[in-house]
Amino acid sequence: MANRKIVLFGGTFDPIHPGHTAVASIAGEYTGAEKIIFIPAKRSPLKHFLPKAGDDDRLNMIALAIKGNENFEVSDCELKQPEPSYTLETVKKFQAQYGIETILYWLIGADSINDLQYWYRIAELIDQCNLSVMYRAGFDTPDFGRFEGIWGAQRIKKLQQNVIPTPLIDISSTEIRRRLATGLDISDMVAPAVADYIYQHGLYR
Numbered sequence: 001m002a003n004r005k006i007v008l009f010g011g012t013f014d015p016i017h018p019g020h021t022a023v024a025s026i027a028g029e030y031t032g033a034e035k036i037i038f039i040p041a042k043r044s045p046l047k048h049f050l051p052k053a054g055d056d057d058r059l060n061m062i063a064l065a066i067k068g069n070e071n072f073e074v075s076d077c078e079l080k081q082p083e084p085s086y087t088l089e090t091v092k093k094f095q096a097q098y099g100i101e102t103i104l105y106w107l108i109g110a111d112s113i114n115d116l117q118y119w120y121r122i123a124e125l126i127d128q129c130n131l132s133v134m135y136r137a138g139f140d141t142p143d144f145g146r147f148e149g150i151w152g153a154q155r156i157k158k159l160q161q162n163v164i165p166t167p168l169i170d171i172s173s174t175e176i177r178r179r180l181a182t183g184l185d186i187s188d189m190v191a192p193a194v195a196d197y198i199y200q201h202g203l204y205r
């Protein structure tokens with residue numbers, strides 16, 4: 001029997017936007033995974049500022065954005081922790097939960113490649129799961145050649161093989177927050193239910 005495959009998608013999702021859901025869906029198809037789990041972070045260990053929206057609001061907006069997509073789930077496992085979680089620890093928890101036979105993927109956008117070398121025990125993370133880098137508008141096509149001296153040829157090969165050539169969707173949470181802060185309309189930049197939630201709760205003003 002083929003191994004189960006599950007895609008894990010971490011991020012701040014502040015707020016979640018169609019760039020996230022579109023690439024997640026494509027990554028799910030590309031890998032043949034049975035489900036994609038969105039995992040909002042308390043805050044990125046590498047970003048020294050807190051998300052602008054609270055944990056519950058970000059979680060609620062993800063739930064609204066993924067409603068009706070039966071392959072999507074959201075997990076509050078990182079939000080429940082008192083401190084920001086390292087990806088390696090989260091991946092290990094899911095591996096323990098789903099069992100060693102399940103193949104796990106962890107998605108990141110191409111904008112995060114330069115930061116990767118600073119991730120907590122990154123070499124172990126590359127070994128532990130399929131760290132899958134997706135294309136992102138405004139950023140170079142993923143290439144890991146410059147890291148060969150640090151992580152070794154095998155890990156570079158694995159990273160390169162796991163690249164997912166997602167379509168370029170030019171949208172970011174930063175731009176959505178910027179527009180809201182200056183009173184501009186964002187209704188074409190997030191799912192309708194997420195836009196309603198943002199306006200009803202007065203987020204990002």
Ligand code: ATP
Binds near residue numbers: 020109111169
């Ligand atoms: P911000 O603008 O606040 O940095 P973001 O739009 O990059 O936010 P995150 O929540 O940080 O959103 O993203 C979670 C993950 O999704 C990251 O790995 C990021 O690279 C990736 N990602 C976000 N938007 C896109 C997109 N449009 N295309 C491909 N990957 C994306």
